[in-house]
Amino acid sequence: MKQFFTLFIAILAVTFFAGCHNKGSSAPAPTNVSVVAGENRATVTWDMLPGIQYWVFKAATPDITPENCLGTPECQIFTNVASPYLVASLANGTLYSFTVNGRTDSGPGGPGSPSIQAIPRPAGGLWSVSTPVTGLNDLRGVTHSSIFVAVGTSGTLLTSADGLAWTTQTAPSPLTNFNAITYGGTYVAVGTGGVLLTSADAVNWTQATNASTNTLYAVTTNGAGEYVATGASGTIINNSVGGWNLATSIPVGTPTLNGVAYGNGKYVAVGAGGSVLTSDTYGNNWTSVNATVTLPTSDLKSIAYGPGVGATGPATNATGTFVAAGASGSVVSSTDGGLTWGAPASFAPGIQINAVTYGSQFIAVADNGSIYYSTNGVNWTLATSSPANGSPVYAVVHGFYDYSAVGAAGLNMHSQ
Numbered sequence: 001m002k003q004f005f006t007l008f009i010a011i012l013a014v015t016f017f018a019g020c021h022n023k024g025s026s027a028p029a030p031t032n033v034s035v036v037a038g039e040n041r042a043t044v045t046w047d048m049l050p051g052i053q054y055w056v057f058k059a060a061t062p063d064i065t066p067e068n069c070l071g072t073p074e075c076q077i078f079t080n081v082a083s084p085y086l087v088a089s090l091a092n093g094t095l096y097s098f099t100v101n102g103r104t105d106s107g108p109g110g111p112g113s114p115s116i117q118a119i120p121r122p123a124g125g126l127w128s129v130s131t132p133v134t135g136l137n138d139l140r141g142v143t144h145s146s147i148f149v150a151v152g153t154s155g156t157l158l159t160s161a162d163g164l165a166w167t168t169q170t171a172p173s174p175l176t177n178f179n180a181i182t183y184g185g186t187y188v189a190v191g192t193g194g195v196l197l198t199s200a201d202a203v204n205w206t207q208a209t210n211a212s213t214n215t216l217y218a219v220t221t222n223g224a225g226e227y228v229a230t231g232a233s234g235t236i237i238n239n240s241v242g243g244w245n246l247a248t249s250i251p252v253g254t255p256t257l258n259g260v261a262y263g264n265g266k267y268v269a270v271g272a273g274g275s276v277l278t279s280d281t282y283g284n285n286w287t288s289v290n291a292t293v294t295l296p297t298s299d300l301k302s303i304a305y306g307p308g309v310g311a312t313g314p315a316t317n318a319t320g321t322f323v324a325a326g327a328s329g330s331v332v333s334s335t336d337g338g339l340t341w342g343a344p345a346s347f348a349p350g351i352q353i354n355a356v357t358y359g360s361q362f363i364a365v366a367d368n369g370s371i372y373y374s375t376n377g378v379n380w381t382l383a384t385s386s387p388a389n390g391s392p393v394y395a396v397v398h399g400f401y402d403y404s405a406v407g408a409a410g411l412n413m414h415s416q
Contacts, residue, residue: 023106023107024103024107025103025104025107026101026104026107026110026111027052027101027102027104029102029113031046032046032047033045033046033099033100033113034046035098038120038401039120039360040088040090040360041086041088041120041401042058042087042120043085044056044083044085044086044087044100045085046083046113048083049102051104053079053102053104054080054082054100055081055109056077056087056098056099057069057076057100058075059073059074059097062097062115063097063115064112065115066099066109066111092121093120093121094119095117095118096118096120099112099115123402123403123415123416124360124363124371124373125373125381125383125384125415127387127415128385128413128414129387129413130165130404130413130414131164131166133166133168133410136152136156136158136409136410137152138156138407139156139408139412140178140179140180140191140394140395140406141179141181141189141394141395142181142397143182143183143187144398144399145183148160148162148404149202150181150395150412151189151191152177153177154175154177155171157169157202162414166412169202171205172206177191178191178195178197179191179217180217180229180395181219182219182221182227183221184222184223184226185221187199187200187202188219188227188229189219190216190217190218191215191216192215193215194210194214196229209243211244215231215232216229216231217256218257218258218260218269218302220260220262221262226239226283227239228260228267228279230258230260231257233256234251234253234254235257236257236283236286240282247279247283247284248284249284249286251287254271254286255273255275256271257271257272257275258272258299258300258302259271259300259301259302262305263306263307263337264307264337266278266279266281267279267280267283268322268337268338270301270303270326271299271300274296274297274300275288275300276288276300276341278338289338289339295332295341295344296328296332298328298330299327300325300326301326301327301354301355303323303356304322305320305323306321306362309358309362309375311376314361314375321377322335323358323374325353325356327352327353328351328352329347329349329351329352329353330346331346331353331356331377332344345380347366347370347372351367352367353365354394355394355396356396357397357398358398360401361375362375362376363398365394365395365396365407367393369386369389369390369392370393371386371405383415386413387413388407388411388413391407391409392408393405393408393411393413394407395407403416
């Protein structure tokens with residue numbers, strides 16, 4: 001019985017590669033095949049010829065051919081595909097190999113192209129300039145849902161399906177400066193004079209009534225329809241009771257709050273003079289974190305939350321990690337919901353970190369155009385390529401498998 005089963009599998013494999021058709025024929029190996037690794041994926045490209053049907057073969061092995069794929073770990077065969085072809089659901093840090101072959105009229109496959117290796121890795125280390133959009137003002141905030149949405153000065157609103165090409169949208173009058181945007185089922189953008197816009201599709205926007213006219217610098221969401229925005233003179237507003245109202249309890253003397261993030265059932269806001277505040281799930285009652293020697297006295301500009309991130313990286317801490325960064329290159333992290341903070345790390349002296357976010361890892365962007373990445377929020381590496389060329393980068397966000405960063409004079413960059 002075992003011998004019969006083995007023979008059956010062998011016959012099935014031969015039939016599979018032959019294509020079960022006699023009318024077609026094999027094609028020569030494709031030329032100019034290349035593989036570019038990204039985050040949990042790789043893009044395979046080759047020269048396409050008319051009338052040829054192409055198959056892509058992938059396996060977790062140093063070498064692959066069309067003939068040995070079925071006997072190698074994680075073999076996958078993608079039939080009748082076109083260049084460029086995106087192979088998704090790969091494991092970062094794992095070596096894969098790829099080959100491509102062709103046939104006509106569903107005939108037997110021809111020889112495979114030379115095997116090419118690639119190792120997927122988290123995005124954020126390599127950056128490129130996205131398609132320029134002329135006549136733009138500064139871009140101050142960016143978010144992602146199924147698309148990227150960026151906001152900026154003078155009422156700038158942009159959308160992009162891929163973080164590469166952008167389309168201008170129309171903001172309702174009077175136009176003002178937008179400083180931040182988030183998405184939690186609805187897009188919410190905030191800015192100068194307490195302006196607050198909402199949209200279901202990032203195309204049609206409505207100006208909401210806000211209980212404060214103070215400028216808002218940051219906005220976040222718990223992902224379940226609740227939003228918190230922070231701004232000048234310690235302003236904190238939310239929509240937990242219906243409408244946009246001031247938080248119920250804010251410590252007297254709270255300074256300007258430049259950033260706010262949500263994680264593990266808690267909001268944490270940061271601001272001038274290294275101030276840190278924490279709140280309950282609803283963002284109504286806020287408490288100042290006692291100043292300690294571990295908190296910088298310089299302004300904190302942004303804060304992000306990494307779920308499950310601990311001292312050695314992702315999936316090492318059930319409560320996750322908050323990372324706050326700001327002026328003088330200061331960056332601090334907390335693994336207990338913002339109550340205590342580790343010793344501050346520092347980027348190059350004099351650098352101001354404008355924004356920090358988390359996707360597959362933490363990304364921080366700076367006023368001098370530098371970009372840094374970190375798996376744990378403590379140890380940081382300077383990205384080898386930042387096409388900002390010294391221009392300020394003001395905001396960054398993670399997409400499905402990539403990052404978009406925006407900045408001065410319409411600067412927009414992409415990493416995958």
